[in-house]
Amino acid sequence: MTGDREGRGPAIERVLGALTVAGGPDGKGEYLAFCPAHNDRNTPNLRVREAEDGRVLLRCFAGCDQDEVLSALAERGIGTADLFAKNGSGRRGGAVATPRAVHACTLASYAEAKGLPVSFLRQIGVSDARYAGQHAVRIPYLAEDGTECATRFRIALERGPKGGDRFRWRKGSRPSLYGLWRIPHARETGYAFLVEGESDCHTLWYHGLPALGVPGASAWRNEWAERLEGVGKVYAVVEPDAGGEAFWERLAASPLRERLYRVELKSTKDTSELYLKDPEGFGERMDLARSRAASWLDLAESEERERAREAWAACEELAQDPDILERFAGELSSSGVAGEMRAAKLLYLALTSRLLEKPVSVAVKGPSSGGKTYLVERVLDFFPGSAYHVLTAMSERALAYSEEPIEHRFLVVYEAEGMAGEFATYLMRSLLSEGRLRYEMVERTSEGLRPRLIERQGPTGLIVTTTAVKLHPENETRLLSLTITDTREQTRDVLAALAEEEKGEPDLIPWLALQEWLGSAVHQATIPYAKDLARMVPPVAVRLRRDFGAVLNLIRAHAILHQASRERSAEGKVVATLDDYASVRRLVADLVSDGIEATVPKGVREAVHAVARLHAVRSEPATVAEVARELKLDRSAASRRVRAAKERGYLRDLEDNPRKPSRLVPGEALPEDLEILPQPDALKACKRAGETEGIETPLPSTDGGQADGGGGTPYPSGDGARLHAHGVAEAARVGRERFTL
Template structure:
């Protein structure tokens, strides 16, 4: 009788064996009969291992067993290696134990009971001879590889040592069965303490000399390939590939990976494609066989011929990805070709958005769409969507996002202080969408966001606890990344405010009426998003470099009245580039293949952001704020009494929240003063600083046309006549439409202006 059987006979076993071959019994060294605390298992050499989870020492457990007739030497097998032939573990399930065994010929005829599946009949014993016969490989060849037969948990198993590159035994895997059982795959066990590695590392010198290697799943495929003189390494299970194993393949020029046609094969394929060997990787798919061993068994005489044919069909991963990308690019180009050739894509977008239930907000929707398209550039334009609660900010953003692929943005309602540093979500050439600015909680979160928007990446060094103690760790997140954030605030953090274009949704009664009508009408038609999604997917692979021929002239015409213009002017240029990229199917290319932006691109962008740029540097006052200041002035002049916010709301026919936002903005800029010091009492408003005259920062297109004509004709032809009927005066100067006066081109063909 085997040592394990002798011990189990005198114990009160509660359950077992489990999938690791372990039993749980009531410990004889203490009186607890409610909880089975004693773990009993058999080592590879047949010894019995005991451990009491309740804290009894080994000596206490062994002393208690001696009282039941089990001596210490009874815990060891007689031959010191395995167990005696013909013994079999019973399926212990209750405290009443009746060991059963099947011996000799009866065992071979009836089969062996599966210790992992009590009551079920297992396959014949997995000896080295049986394994060699099943794989049609010579037994002696397998012995030379270190394989042998051992006894494990009452059955035979093939022992497969995993040797390191220098020949040391680093791990051992046991094969318990030749085939999977109906109850699941219980063919393999790792020896306790084994650390899985690639199988076959001791052959790496041969692999490097050959200049290639074949990656396969498991050991048996390696045995087959080695038998035929082909260098191979085995991945011990498709899900077990580790990224650091790519270092073992340094210096190997070609890596062939045999992909099995199942879920595991696809998993291995994905992991290899993301590893450090991808540039040398070729995926091999066998025709008519699941794996290398099956291909060998199907026709051993033609095995090499069939394998070479499969290798010949294997293209490099890079070539396969390129081919798939080109095919997909052609497919999406065909799907979006009609849309891409539209002269005014943004107008069509606004129209389709309106039919889908979005009332008004055409300008806001266009700007959001154009900003999201700028994610393809090296510098991305970010947007803050502002407005009162229930103003439709979130709904507008969500509807615009529906016209973009999901990989174009990453939407969150909130994030923690260090999300940007630790998140694994890709952010390169992508937008972060934060619904409500309060979701960027904390100064550190906003600091990381500012760094990401300004520098195009995050470099964050921290310290972390490791097995070697506290160590520094540098976290890098690569951009560029854009930001869309919604907020009810009039202004964001000052340093964040300058990094975004601020867009305020319409909060008038007229817009509210439009929304109510849209809700009553419902959607008149769901837009066909396929061409829109295809358009954005195509643009990812299309040309992104844009040259703006009139950029220099535009820079000369913009009055340098505020430092913030250094950022905002760059945002305007990037929106022009984004518009040209969006319309590249109808734009010319220069000699270097770059898209040439036209004045139409500037016109479209100017319509969307001219007032936002002026308002951002406070060169002008938003119309809503100006109306609120005028309303206070009128009401105050009528009776010389301070004015309340409610009074402003009645005067402008607005709801109180909309009026309050206008008043708050006017107070922050000094155009209104509040005489009430108590914040709990109604405001007492009086006029403050006088309103400035509007200064239009972005020049009208005619001014750029004049520059263009002057440049083309060497300054001979006069500029375009003024559009407002002003004769110009002042020695040939004419109004620019932005409070400045433009002058005739100088000798260099440039246009001067004065404020």
């Protein structure tokens, strides 16, 4: 058709050919036709006219707006572009008309933008709709049984110049995977593409390919992995932007990862764009992209090896230091942290224990303004962000609903009061004890009330700061309690550190690299003397069952931290030496004894003695203020010690009114301190005697030799482990005699 009939241009010729024309043109050049957007076939309400530049102008006098008319024309094969003159054939001198932007999002405009038939989109449930008074495309989310479980509206085809969201959820909708009703197809084929959004799904489905959509790059939830059970391979199409990488990272941290493959479309944003560029070759190009996809297992192994090599190069000298904790304390001290080196070392070792199957959790206690938070923050500086997750507060069910990864990671909560409510602390206890969280709930859905199981995988450790003397009894037994020093001497040191103008900044690169390397190194340690140590610990309290396990895990963490200078067992585990035990004992011996009240903390004992002295001199009760003056402490520090003494019964308060000053008198007699963890020398003697018993596998050397046999490689294996037999002369000297406990 040339468009010359009756002087009409090609654009209006195409449009009139798709309409039922009732008359025209009139004196204004308008044609009357029956409007395709409504069912009236009695009155031709549609006016069609050709503009000066060859564009076709449409107007329905029955009330249909232009978008509705365009949508109806699209079903008859007339797209928006057909309303404009093409190839220089405009009515005025061959000028080419440039289509104006169509901002309304209708089914017709969406179909044209994606190159898909309107009939196909309607077949899969997509339809025109109105949202907040504007045109939208309604996209239903169907469950596996075909029932509608959520609805999403697309309100714009593209992002505007100022950004803005193109989508809205229907009120009450709960986001889920898009395309669940097509899961049987994916299970039958053995694979599925996983894409961002719905339009890529539409393109893939139109070509008979199994696909599911995630409603946004950061919207993935781990519980959705259960929906993909029975699908052998999951091909994630990763878009070439920050959102695409975030999408991949979330999937790589999900239960899908072992059957996950990464698909990249070279020089193309997504599958929809790939199709629009080459409709004929789309299927072949998707097959090629799938054949070239890299599995997460291969990518992770390759990336881990590369990261480990780079990390080892940066931390080799530090990793081979015979006392890494002492070096850490020196770095911290030179950077302006006053005192508290024992606390800092224990926190560092606890954070390193995240690599174990049972991390060691710590409660940092002390008065307000005592520096608890500051100390924890400075220790965290020496760890990568992947090692911990910091919170100042959390809601009752935050642990259950959060998407933040917590496997082999520490939760750091500043102020225990931030764990609001009994239920929050219950979830925390379950996570610490069981190494995972399983929370079953009932939620309201479009299908009524349905059960839902939320499972979060640990293990997870906890560091919490608090001004309380004791936490909830059930929480107290799951953490080692560490009290910040509150003496005047410590305050003087802090003031001096604050006044120091030239503070050194530690070089954190090797420290961060050390933790990065440890993440890919050996995480298992064996303690040859563990049974002897267990026999030497007096079983005086049930709580020791937990605390002794924490001590063993700290020994393992210390050995793993120093694994570059430790031996390996035949199974490839790091062998803990007595030096590991000695280092851990210096950090926690009094904490373990104090935890079971087998000993009395020095500060509490001093407070009890002060009250006894004051009472003996005057035969009258003492006040907290008097105790503070006696001990040369501030009132808050003295109050904490007095409160701890009262809780243990060593002091009695004769004043019943809490608003009046305390009237303190001595209570129960202070007990003699009981040593719970034996001295290293005693354990060493026990270990020497045990070596004469004739063991099948000789005990490893404790001479601090390199685990790699001197080659300096950061990847020693069990096959290369060195096990040193003990000489016959030593056996003859010690004899067959056993150490008697």
